[in-house]
Structures are given as C-alpha cells and as structure tokens.
Amino acid sequence: MEELITQTSSSCSSFWTGVKGFAFPEWAYKPESSPGSRQIQLWHFILELLRKEEYHDVIAWQGDYGEFVIKDPDEVARLWGARKCKPQMNYDKLSRALRYYYNKRILHKTKGKRFTYKFNFNKLVLVNYPFIDMGSGRGVPQSAPPVPTGGTHFRFPPSTPSEVLSSSEELRSPGVFSSVGRRMARGSVSDCSDGTSTNSELEEAVGAEDRAPFRGLLPPRMTHDSLFRVYGGANPAGLHRPPHRVHPEPLSPFPISPLPGPGGLLAPTLSPALSMTPTPHLPYTPSPSLSSPMMGSHFSFNPEDMKHYLQAHTQSVYNYHLSPRAFLHYPNIVIPQPHRPTPDKPPHHLHAPPMPLTQLQQGADESQQHPSPFKFKLQPPPLGRKQREAGGSLASASSSSSSSFTGSGAMTNSGPAGGPPKIKVEPVSDMSEEDVEVTDISEEELSRDDEDDAFAPRRRHHQLSSSPSAPHHDDDPDDDEEVFKTPATPPVGASSPALPPMALKSEPGVAAAPVSPGGTRCIPLKLRFKRRWSEDQRMEADGEREEAEDKKVRAEGEEEGGRGGGVILGLMLPPAPTKRRASSELQRATAQLSLENPGC
DNA sequence: GGCGGAATGT
DNA sequence: ACATTCCGCC
Numbered sequence A: 001m002e003e004l005i006t007q008t009s010s011s012c013s014s015f016w017t018g019v020k021g022f023a024f025p026e027w028a029y030k031p032e033s034s035p036g037s038r039q040i041q042l043w044h045f046i047l048e049l050l051r052k053e054e055y056h057d058v059i060a061w062q063g064d065y066g067e068f069v070i071k072d073p074d075e076v077a078r079l080w081g082a083r084k085c086k087p088q089m090n091y092d093k094l095s096r097a098l099r100y101y102y103n104k105r106i107l108h109k110t111k112g113k114r115f116t117y118k119f120n121f122n123k124l125v126l127v128n129y130p131f132i133d134m135g136s137g138r139g140v141p142q143s144a145p146p147v148p149t150g151g152t153h154f155r156f157p158p159s160t161p162s163e164v165l166s167s168s169e170e171l172r173s174p175g176v177f178s179s180v181g182r183r184m185a186r187g188s189v190s191d192c193s194d195g196t197s198t199n200s201e202l203e204e205a206v207g208a209e210d211r212a213p214f215r216g217l218l219p220p221r222m223t224h225d226s227l228f229r230v231y232g233g234a235n236p237a238g239l240h241r242p243p244h245r246v247h248p249e250p251l252s253p254f255p256i257s258p259l260p261g262p263g264g265l266l267a268p269t270l271s272p273a274l275s276m277t278p279t280p281h282l283p284y285t286p287s288p289s290l291s292s293p294m295m296g297s298h299f300s301f302n303p304e305d306m307k308h309y310l311q312a313h314t315q316s317v318y319n320y321h322l323s324p325r326a327f328l329h330y331p332n333i334v335i336p337q338p339h340r341p342t343p344d345k346p347p348h349h350l351h352a353p354p355m356p357l358t359q360l361q362q363g364a365d366e367s368q369q370h371p372s373p374f375k376f377k378l379q380p381p382p383l384g385r386k387q388r389e390a391g392g393s394l395a396s397a398s399s400s401s402s403s404s405f406t407g408s409g410a411m412t413n414s415g416p417a418g419g420p421p422k423i424k425v426e427p428v429s430d431m432s433e434e435d436v437e438v439t440d441i442s443e444e445e446l447s448r449d450d451e452d453d454a455f456a457p458r459r460r461h462h463q464l465s466s467s468p469s470a471p472h473h474d475d476d477p478d479d480d481e482e483v484f485k486t487p488a489t490p491p492v493g494a495s496s497p498a499l500p501p502m503a504l505k506s507e508p509g510v511a512a513a514p515v516s517p518g519g520t521r522c523i524p525l526k527l528r529f530k531r532r533w534s535e536d537q538r539m540e541a542d543g544e545r546e547e548a549e550d551k552k553v554r555a556e557g558e559e560e561g562g563r564g565g566g567v568i569l570g571l572m573l574p575p576a577p578t579k580r581r582a583s584s585e586l587q588r589a590t591a592q593l594s595l596e597n598p599g600c
Numbered sequence B: 001g002g003c004g005g006a007a008t009g010t
Numbered sequence C: 001a002c003a004t005t006c007c008g009c010c
Helices: A042-051 A073-084 A091-104 A161-171 A182-190 A199-210 A224-231 A272-276 A303-320 A355-365 A385-391 A407-414 A432-436 A443-455 A479-484 A519-539 A548-564 A577-595
Strands: A005-007 A015-018 A023-025 A059-061 A067-070 A107-109 A116-119
Touching: A042 A059, A042 A073, A042 A091, A073 A091, A091 A107
Parallel strands: none
Antiparallel strands: A005 A015, A015 A023, A059 A067, A067 A116, A107 A116
C-alpha cells in the first residue's frame, strides 16, 4: 500500500506518483486533506457528500457532468461546519470558500442556477487507470458525477432555473435508494458538541480507504450525451449530436461511488476516454476483466488490450482534446498512433508511448529524466476584480511557465511597477513553447482555453451571458464544454508544426490577445488552435457566453502557468450502477461516520 | 443569490 | 494554503 504512493519530489514537489508511473497532483492527494481527514478540504467534502446517497436530498449531482446542486444550503453548511468544527458556518461563508475555487479552477458556478456549481473536471480529472496495478482495491473511484449508463436513466440538465428547482426535488429518487432515516442518522452524528461518537476510528479507517480518492474523476467534456456513448455504446458517429433528452429520469445513476470497502471493492473503472472514443473505427471493447468490478488488485494487462486501450485513449485525447498527460508511461508498450500525421520529434527518453504521446509529454517532462510527466499547479493568480476594472486593459503579459510560479507573488506587483501591472508575469523567455515545441495541442493550449474560459471572471457578466442566440465568439465559460468540443475530425492535421497560417479569423473580442513581447512566435499557433476550436465550439454553443476580454487577459497571463495547472487525465468510469450496489451497503454504513467530524 | 476584497485564523 | 469571517456591491 504505502509503496504505492511516492512523491516525486525532485523536480516538482507536487506529484504523487503511483508505482506504475501514473501521477496525480499533490493537491488531489493529500492525506491530510483526504475525505476522511479532518483537514478535509471543502471540495473534497463536497465530493464526499455527493457520492453518498444519504445526502442526496441535500446536495446532488445534477445537470451537466460535474454539476451539482446544493439543495439545502443550510444543511450543507451545517455539515461542513460540523466537519470543520465551525458551528458558525453558514452558506454564505461556505459559498465564499467555494468561490475561491473558481480561481483555482476547481469549481465554477453554473450561471443562472441557484446553488449550482460545477466541478471543473477538466482540471480535476484525475488519474485512474484501472488496469494499472494499484496494488489493492484501495484505489477507488470516488464521487462519480452522474453518468448515464446504458441501464440508467439520467436526467438532462434542466434548462431553466426554475426547472432546476423542481427537478431537484424530483431527484429524490423514487425509491431506488431509500433515504429513510438519513436525516436522523445524520443529525445524530453531526455536531462538534456531541462529538464523542465512536466514530472517530471508523472515520479514520474510512479516511484511510479513501485516501487515494481522486484518481477517479472523469474525463473532461463528459456530457451526458457523450457519456451515453460510453455505456450505452450505441451512439455512433455523431459526435455532437444535439442532446436530445433521453429518458429523463430523476435519479442520477451515480449517487454514490463504489466506495471500496475495506475489503477493497474495486470499482470497475475504465477510462471513459476510451469508451468515449468517437472514432467508430476503433472498436475497442474493454476486456472483461476491466469491467469487472471485483477485479483483483493486481491486474495484469494483456499487451494487446493495452494497446487497444492506449490507442483508443490516444485517439480520445485528440478527439476530445484531452490532455496529453493522459498518457502515462507504459513500459514496453507501444501505443499505436492515432490517425494523424505525426510530427518529427524523435522519440527520446521515455520508453513509453511513441510519438504523439511522447511529444506531448515532452513539454512537461522534458527537462527531467523523471517519468513523472507533469508539473502541476492549479491556481493561477486570480485577477482581482478591482484590478480588472481599474486597468480595463491590462496588457497581459504572457506566460508563466514551466514550473511553479508562486501564486503568492502574483498580485504583489500591483504597484506601478514597470511591467504589466496587475498580472503576475513570468519571463516570457522560458516559454513553454520550447518545451512544447508546438508539438501541438498540448494541454497547455487546451487547458489554457478551458481554464480561462471556465473561470473567467464571471463577476459582472454572468447574468448577461446566457443568450444562446448570440453565438458569438468567446469561449465558453464551461471549460469543459469549451475546449473539448471538437470536430469530429480532430484538428490534429492542422496541429502539425507546420500549421498553415490559415483561417484564423480574428475575433474582435478575442483577437486582441496581447502578444507577449517576443511572444509572437508562440502565440500564433495557439491562437490558431484556439480559434479553430472556438469556431467549433461556437457551433455548439452551449448558450453560456462570457466576455472574452477578461479571460483573454487572464489567459495570456496564465499561459504557462496553466500548463502546470493542467489536466491530469484521469479516467475512471463510474461504476455501473448494478455493480455499485454491492458496495452501497458498506457505504451507507460508513457514510455518516465519515462526513461529520465527531471529534471536535 | 452571488461576487470578491480584506483581514484574520489554522 | 485554505479557509473563515465580514462586508459592500451588484
């Protein structure tokens, strides 16, 4: 167990790398902040609540992938307060904490829907490769946002706020899961005052189990629609067919995630990316073993399967603009290349996945011999509203880069200093470009987009934004939606280094991307992609629109910072509902125990 | 309701 | 760092 996780501290202190080389960010796995811990972070806690059916009348997945509604703000606040021993907690405070996540890109607000937030799984997607030897059943997928499965019905997000409310009521599933006595149970355990419960041990135990929780988030761009393909399988080519509402059904299929029992109930995690692979010609079906919920802790992968898997995965990455980081290094396994012209980089170091992967990764780990691919840093410097307002036009400087910039310094230079005032600036020079070498859609780019979009300063405009009818430029606020909307045919062709200067039509709002001094060479490429994508996205406009300017500023500012803050690709398939059942008992048993902190 | 600055706490 | 608390603003 213990050896499963090691910290690859050297270059970047922020990675935890599993034995097999998969990595996930430190923030996603801090024992102290894990779900069972008292140091739990709010978003962990939220996920925790979300995955427990007991609390579905308080908070539940709803709407788009990763979206959840706090149905009972007071109760959530109370629970949170209980956990943190902050009796004074209330929704106002809690929501402030949630708002801090905007800048971290962990969450964003679903505009127009009360108490509705959305996890930015694009960013939070964590690694969970089921076939990787995790050593135990411990590796567990956790809160899986609702994912429609073949057998389950999932309600599409209501389009109107009012609808939300009503539907959220409906969410109380008609009987699938009994929620009887939840409140009582909950109530009994909650307060700091009554803290003496015998739970603490249990709690710890649970926490321990949960320890490695966030490997299981889902891949970006998981719309219900696409998800349907995953399980239903039957969604052929149409990559972005209009989401027709299918079987609106109240209950989210994944009210809970298969919590690994102590015995290690292992969720049948699969890479959604895999399944989602839009390319019909990659008819990969997960090997049975993969889908087995109980698959042993040591799962050895048949190379063929692996190949398929990786290929599919690779394809997915391109199709969905997933982060290249999704690719882990699998010694001895050669990943078939996705259809795309592969550029020229000589496959160096990594034994791993040839081409595209290698290249892609290159950016990240280029400098190190470490297999651990990414540098990770979430939290780009938020641009203060004042600052934004004040400056109106900030010349954002370009990028930050590689490793870690400390967000701390970011705002400090607000003074009239010579440089770009409000934004943290990092030496343009060290541009990630070189790292990335244009190789292509590195997540840098990708994350860039989605990041900024997702979290663009929503502040002022959020109310205005949603006019579906205004298919104007701009990136979609929902990062998920944003970047990952992809053309059926991956833009990969275009992505080759020699990108033709083609049609980037500059968009008024967006265009003015401040080019960093000397940044000219990097920008164009990015912009090109961005624009291409933007167009695509526009086509599919979700309806949510935000102003581009802030974002742009931000985007530029974060340029590289983002790379670090990127995506960890994670893949995990939410357990099929049926299978999940097995563990639900256990979960139920532990649910209340772990959610509130008895030990205050 | 929701936002984010600011001060403060751990 | 990550909240918590308070608060003015929209």
